[in-house]
Amino acid sequence: MEKVLDKKSFPQWVKKLSSYTVYAPVQEDEVWNYEVITNPEQVNLDFPNTVLSPKKIIFPQREVYLEFSASNEDGLEVKEVLPEEEPSVIFGVRPCDARALTLTDKVFGGDFEDIYYWKRRNQVALVGLACHTPPSPNCFCLSVDGSPFSKEGLDVLMSDLGSKYFVEAFSKKGEQLINPAKTLFKPPTEKDKKELDKNRTEAKKRISRQIQNIKKIPPKLKGMFDSSLWDEESMSCLRCGICTYLCPTCHCFDINDEIFSSSPLSGKRIRTWDNCQFPDFTMHSSGHNPRQGKASRLRQRIMHKFQYFVERYKNYQCTGCGRCISRCPVGIDIIEVLDKVSSYEG
Amino acid sequence: MVNLEDLKKEAKTVLEEGKVKYIIGYEKSANGLMPVPGFIKSPEEVEKLIWTPACVYNLTKFLVDEKRRKSREKKPDERPVGLVVKGCDSRALVVLLQEKFINRDDVFIIGVSCEETGVIDEKKLIKKLKGKKAEKIEFDEKDNFIVTTQEGKVKIAASEVLAERCLECKANSPVIYDVLLGEKAKRSVDNPFQSLEKIESLPERERWKFWKEQLSKCIRCYACRSVCPMCYCDECVADTINFAVTADTTAEEKAQKIKWLEKSPVKSENFVYHLVRAIHLAGRCIDCGECERVCPLDIPIRFLNKKLEKDAKELFDYEAGFDPEQPSLVSSFKDEDPEDFIR
Numbered sequence: 001m002e003k004v005l006d007k008k009s010f011p012q013w014v015k016k017l018s019s020y021t022v023y024a025p026v027q028e029d030e031v032w033n034y035e036v037i038t039n040p041e042q043v044n045l046d047f048p049n050t051v052l053s054p055k056k057i058i059f060p061q062r063e064v065y066l067e068f069s070a071s072n073e074d075g076l077e078v079k080e081v082l083p084e085e086e087p088s089v090i091f092g093v094r095p096c097d098a099r100a101l102t103l104t105d106k107v108f109g110g111d112f113e114d115i116y117y118w119k120r121r122n123q124v125a126l127v128g129l130a131c132h133t134p135p136s137p138n139c140f141c142l143s144v145d146g147s148p149f150s151k152e153g154l155d156v157l158m159s160d161l162g163s164k165y166f167v168e169a170f171s172k173k174g175e176q177l178i179n180p181a182k183t184l185f186k187p188p189t190e191k192d193k194k195e196l197d198k199n200r201t202e203a204k205k206r207i208s209r210q211i212q213n214i215k216k217i218p219p220k221l222k223g224m225f226d227s228s229l230w231d232e233e234s235m236s237c238l239r240c241g242i243c244t245y246l247c248p249t250c251h252c253f254d255i256n257d258e259i260f261s262s263s264p265l266s267g268k269r270i271r272t273w274d275n276c277q278f279p280d281f282t283m284h285s286s287g288h289n290p291r292q293g294k295a296s297r298l299r300q301r302i303m304h305k306f307q308y309f310v311e312r313y314k315n316y317q318c319t320g321c322g323r324c325i326s327r328c329p330v331g332i333d334i335i336e337v338l339d340k341v342s343s344y345e346g
Numbered sequence: 347m348v349n350l351e352d353l354k355k356e357a358k359t360v361l362e363e364g365k366v367k368y369i370i371g372y373e374k375s376a377n378g379l380m381p382v383p384g385f386i387k388s389p390e391e392v393e394k395l396i397w398t399p400a401c402v403y404n405l406t407k408f409l410v411d412e413k414r415r416k417s418r419e420k421k422p423d424e425r426p427v428g429l430v431v432k433g434c435d436s437r438a439l440v441v442l443l444q445e446k447f448i449n450r451d452d453v454f455i456i457g458v459s460c461e462e463t464g465v466i467d468e469k470k471l472i473k474k475l476k477g478k479k480a481e482k483i484e485f486d487e488k489d490n491f492i493v494t495t496q497e498g499k500v501k502i503a504a505s506e507v508l509a510e511r512c513l514e515c516k517a518n519s520p521v522i523y524d525v526l527l528g529e530k531a532k533r534s535v536d537n538p539f540q541s542l543e544k545i546e547s548l549p550e551r552e553r554w555k556f557w558k559e560q561l562s563k564c565i566r567c568y569a570c571r572s573v574c575p576m577c578y579c580d581e582c583v584a585d586t587i588n589f590a591v592t593a594d595t596t597a598e599e600k601a602q603k604i605k606w607l608e609k610s611p612v613k614s615e616n617f618v619y620h621l622v623r624a625i626h627l628a629g630r631c632i633d634c635g636e637c638e639r640v641c642p643l644d645i646p647i648r649f650l651n652k653k654l655e656k657d658a659k660e661l662f663d664y665e666a667g668f669d670p671e672q673p674s675l676v677s678s679f680k681d682e683d684p685e686d687f688i689r
C-alpha cells in the first residue's frame with residue numbers, strides 16, 4: 001500500500017490510533033528515547049538517534065518471569081507472570097533499528113520460542129522513518145546490508161517529502177494502522193514517487209562512514225582468536241557496558257531470583273539484560289573466569305557480531321546504527337577495529 | 347599556553363632514554379573532534395600526541411589497568427609509566443598516592459596546565475554549533491577557543507563551552523608532576539560550589555523528586571564507575587561476583603552471600619548503587635567530572651559527588667587531592683571535628 005499524508009494531518013492519524021499504546025521519540029534534556037505518548041501533538045519526528053533503540057520496548061531491560069512465596073503450609077507457591085498483551089505502535093523507528101529486531105527475532109525464535117519476547121513482538125507495529133540525513137555522524141548501515149530507506153522488519157515506512165510524508169505499508173499490521181484513518185491519506189502522484197526515488201539515492205550518498213571489505217571479515221576473523229590485535233585495540237576500554245547495552249542487536253540476559261522477604265519467603269524470578277563486557281558475565285561459580293581480560297571481551301563483541309552470528313544466521317549481528325561509536329567514553333570505534341581486522345597481517 | 351611541540355619533545359626524550367615503559371596521552375582519533383587515549387610505546391609514535399581543549403579524559407584511570415597487568419606478569423618491567431595529566435587529573439593521582447594504590451615511582455608525571463582556561467563539554471559545543479560538525483578545536487588565548495567546521499573557523503567564548511568542572515576548577519595546573527608544560531596559573535573562581543546552588547535551594551520533597559526521576563533513568567551500564575579513577579576496587583558491591591570463591595566454598599555459602607543490590611535497574615536498586623558510590627567517594631572525588639560526562643542518559647551524577655566534596659570542606663575543612671601525605675578523610679579525626687550528628 002502506497003499513500004501520502006499531509007504533515008499537518010499526522011497528529012490526527014496518531015489520534016485515530018487510540019486503541020493502541022503509542023510510543024515515539026521523546027526528548028528529555030539532551031537525551032532522546034522512545035516513550036509512551038499521551039498527546040498526539042507531542043510526536044516529533046525531527047529527532048537524532050535515540051539513546052536506546054526500540055529493543056527496550058520489546059525486550060525490556062527487566063522482565064518478571066514468575067513470583068514465588070512460601071506463605072502457606074503447602075510449600076512454595078509459584079505464579080507465572082506473562083507480559084500483558086496490548087496492541088502498540090512505535091513511531092519513528094529507524095530502519096537500522098527495525099532490521100535489528102529481525103535479528104533478535106532469530107535469536108528469540110527458531111526451535112525455542114521465547115514467549116516473553118514474542119508476546120510483545122507480535123503485538124507491536126513498527127512505523128519507520130526513513131533517514132534523509134543520517135541521524136548520527138557514525139551511521140554506517142550501508143556497510144552491513146542495510147540502507148537509510150530499508151523496509152526490513154517494518155510494518156510501515158514514512159519518508160519525508162517536505163510538506164508531506166510518503167507512507168508505505170508492507171504488512172497486514174501496517175495496513176490496519178492506516179485503515180482507521182483512511183480519509184487522511186491520499187494516493188501518491190507520479191511526482192511524489194519520483195521525489196521519493198531521488199531522496200532514496202541522495203540519502204545513501206550522505207552516509208559518510210563505511211567498513212572496508214566487510215565481506216572478507218567473517219572468514220578473516222576465524223583465524224584471529226589468538227591475535228594480539230585484541231590487546232592493542234582494547235587498551236583504552238574501560239569495561240563499561242555502554243556499547244552492548246545501547247546496541248539494538250545485543251540480546252544477552254541474566255536470570256536472578258530477587259528475594260523480597262526471607263521469612264516467610266517471597267520473591268520474583270527476574271530476567272535482566274546482561275553484558276559481555278562485564279567481568280562477571282563469564283564468571284564460573286568456581287571463581288574461574290575464562291574471559292579474564294578486556295581483550296577477550298572486545299574479541300567476543302566483534303566475533304559474535306561478525307563471525308559466530310554470520311556463521312549461524314547468515315547475517316551480521318550489527319545494523320550500523322553507530323551508537324557504540326558515538327557513546328563510547330574513550331572513542332573505541334567498531335569501524336576502525338574492523339578495518340584493522342581487514343588489514344591485519346600476522 | 348602549552349606548546350604541543352614541547353610536550354612531544356619531553357615525551358620523546360623520556361622514551362629515548364628508556365626512562366618510561368610507555369606514555370599514556372591524548373591521540374587524534376580517526377573520526378572527528380574528540381581525541382582517544384593514546385598509548386605511546388616508541389619515540390616515533392610521539393608524533394601522534396595532541397593537546398587540545400577536547401582532551402577531557404582523566405587518564406589516571408589507566409594506572410589501575412597497568413597495576414593489574416603488572417601484577418600478573420612474571421617478570422614485570424619495573425620502569426614507570428609516563429602519564430599526561432591536567433590539574434584535575436593530577437589531583438586524582440595524589441589520591442591514588444595517598445591511598446598507596448600506586449607508588450610515586452610507578453609513574454612519570456607529564457603535567458599540562460590548563461592555565462586560565464580548561465576543556466570543553468562536548469554536549470555544550472554540539473548545542474552551540476547547531477548542527478555544524480566540529481572537526482577541530484584549538485586554544486586561543488585564555489578566553490576563546492577556535493573551532494573548525496566544514497564551513498570554516500569560528501571563535502567561541504570558552505566560558506560558553508567549558509566543562510562545568512572547569513568553571514569550578516580548584517587547580518588549573520597540575521599539583522604534582524615530573525615535568526610541567528605551560529604556566530602555573532589559576533583562573534579565579536568565586537564559588538567552587540556554584541553549580542550546587544540551584545539544587546540545594548529546592549525543598550527536600552523537590553530534591554527527592556529530582557533524584558527519583560534522574561536515577562530511575564539509569565541503565566546500570568556502570569560507565570560512571572568504570573571511568574572513575576577512584577573506583578579501583580577489585581571487587582565491587584555492584585557486581586554479582588562480589589565475594590572471593592575458593593575451592594572450599596560450598597554451594598550453600600555461595601547462595602547465602604549477601605547480595606547488596608539486585609541487577610534490576612529499578613529505583614531502589616539504582617539508589618543503592620549511586621549512594622554506595624557517592625559515599626565511597628566522599629573525600630576522594632576530585633571532580634574530574636568524568637562520571638557525568640560518560641553517562642549515556644545524561645544523569646547529573648556530578649552533583650552527588652560535588653555535594654559530598656562541599657560537606658567535606660565545610661564540616662572537616664578537607665580537600666582531596668592536594669597532599670599525598672595528608673591522612674584520608676574517613677580514616678582520620680581531629681578533636682574539632684563536628685559530632686553533632688552523634689546522638
Ligand code: SF4
Nearest residue numbers: 433434460464512515
Ligand atoms: S577541571 Fe581544571 S584542571 Fe581539569 S580540565 Fe578543567 S580547568 Fe583543567
Ligand code: SF4
Nearest residue numbers: 564565567568570641
Ligand atoms: S553511566 Fe549513567 S546509566 Fe550508566 S550506570 Fe552510571 S548513571 Fe547509570
Ligand code: SF4
Nearest residue numbers: 574631633634635637
Ligand atoms: S566521582 Fe566522578 S568526578 Fe569524582 S573522581 Fe570519580 S569520575 Fe571523577
